[in-house]
Amino acid sequence: MIEISDIYDIALIKSDAYKDINPLKTEVNETKVGSEVIALGSPNGLENTASVGYLTGVGRDIRSKFIYEKAYQVDVQIENGSSGGPLIDAKTGKVIGINSLLLEKNRRIGFSIPLYTMTYLLDEWIKNPMNDRQVASVFGVYDDYGTSNSYNNDSYHSDSSQDDVDEYEGDVYFYEGWLQEFILEFRTVYEEALYNENFSQIEQFLLPGSSAYREFADYFDEISGEGMHFEFIENIVTEVTIYDDYALVSTYETFNFRNRAGNEKYYVKEKNYEVVIHTDGTYRIRDVSNR
Template sequence: MRKKSHTGWMLLVIFVCLCVLGGVGYAFIQINKEEAVKTTTLADANPKEEPVAQPVHIIEREVAERPKNQPIEKEKTALIEETLPRVFTIVTTDSLGSGFLYAKGGFIVTNAHVVSGYTDVKVRNSVGREAPGKVIGISDTYDIALIQSDAYKDINPLKAEVNETKVGTEVIALGSPNGLENTASVGYLTGVGRDIRSEFVYEKAYQVDVQIESGSSGGPLIDAKTGKVIGINSLLLEKNRRIGFSIPLYTMTYLIDDWIKNPMNERQVASVFGVYDDYGASNFYNNDSYDDDSSQDEVEEYEGDVYFYEGWLQEFILEFRTVYEEALYNENFYEIEQYLLPGSRAYKEFDDYFDEISGEGMRFDFIENSVTEVIIYDEHALVSTYETLNFRNKAGNEKYYVKEKNYEVVIHTDGTYRIRDVSNR
């Protein structure tokens, strides 16, 4: 009996195990089927989802890896098309040149030699429309001038490069060479720091191999990658016409900005090159200023022409010092402007100094101003002075100064003496 009972139990246990294993296997098969159905359904619902998402990640990665300060480069054709509406042909009755929009308000930069002798010019845009323009700034030292035209006052200007550009930079010159308007020439900046003296002074000039000709003068030289104006096309080498020169814009912005802030009037513009008879050549130091008979005879011999005379030079500098003290008290640079050569080092330094002291409450008390020596050269005179003054700052602290200076004086085209430079002895 015991043996039979044991066999029965064994059969029962085997039967139960088979049932359990069968149930687990069936459940496993069903789960796999459901997962297979789910996977197939998602893929069929949007089979292209993964390829579409791929380019988005590539773009985001490329943008993230670009340096923050790296300028965005443009295709040359697009850059030229954007620039040309801001490049102009400057027309006078006997000359033709180029110019470009420097600042909003219709302020157009060109070369002085393009508009010398004129206060009113015509400004022609890239589609041939002409509009009147007025010269509101011009230098007889640097080959630079500024025109204002209301017709273009609402157009956004070209961007200016404020630093020196490196040799090897690809550049584009735009303008109207030989009257061929809307011309663009591509080349490279092949040299920097060229100092050239001819009719004008060209300091730190850029040397380029772009094709420029007569009529290109005053047009912009732009960086072919950033589109910023880096220079003003001005000169062509006579012996090798493949070499041109451009005035670095960053060296002239102080002068241009000053003209925008304080435009020259028609009389001042006309007097720079002394071409309008209506304004005449007035001699500030007229004959009536002197009682000495010998000086009167000399003036009659020269028939009114201005020349360097020691007595006049002394009086000129002493008068300047008197007016200068009053200008310092009033913090008004333009009270001494008529004594300074436009565009010169002295003009810029005095202008900058007045900007520096404006509103600071400084006081200057000139004690002694005397001329110690006058040396006359062919084209300029050197007047040496001995000067003493008391200076009081905003806090009320005083200091006594003794200065010995050299004033470099030239004869301006309007027939007056002008200070070109001031240096310490």
């Protein structure tokens, strides 16, 4: 095992048994709707099954146990056991995605994680692989490790303050891969919160009493009822710098903004997110600044 994520439904495994086998080529750009595709997998335990169909949709953002961003929608037959298998462009022979989800109400609709959206994360994992302890800590699988998820933001305590930083006594620490995923998850939830004009959706990512908390709260008050529309295009982590008691996560972000009058503008932002460890053992954003 090299890396595993509890945010995205992917893991990266190194196998010496396949080191002399040439891998399939991968597609680094988005595949067009209407492309003929082949899904490989083991549906219901039937190994080496190939299912042919079409890519019927792109850009599907789905939140369930995991986050699926810009997912491909396909009409190939995907069943239990198909997950993790490659989705291949029938024309080019390149792997374009990882088969992952089946729509239970309509089992002819499946979803695949586009490889082009995960390239940055996989490359980072290869450069900075986890050790056994770190892998186990992601899901708390082994009790004797005594670790907990480094950015589990399921609990939010409104009576916390900025003074609560750096007093957590568990085994949470700053890890580059987790910090990257934390900020990317924040950006995904932030877009949804802007659409709903609901600040509470991002509170669990922010350190109460901090400048980031106040600035985001004020911004949501400012845009409430203004009919603004945001479309995030790129959210890329460009650098992670870890200090003794905080970390800086640098990003490159692009988005379209449209006001109520229909006027649209394209923005490019480069930002630094200052992340700290809260007393409850979660990552929290303390400050956000432009670079």
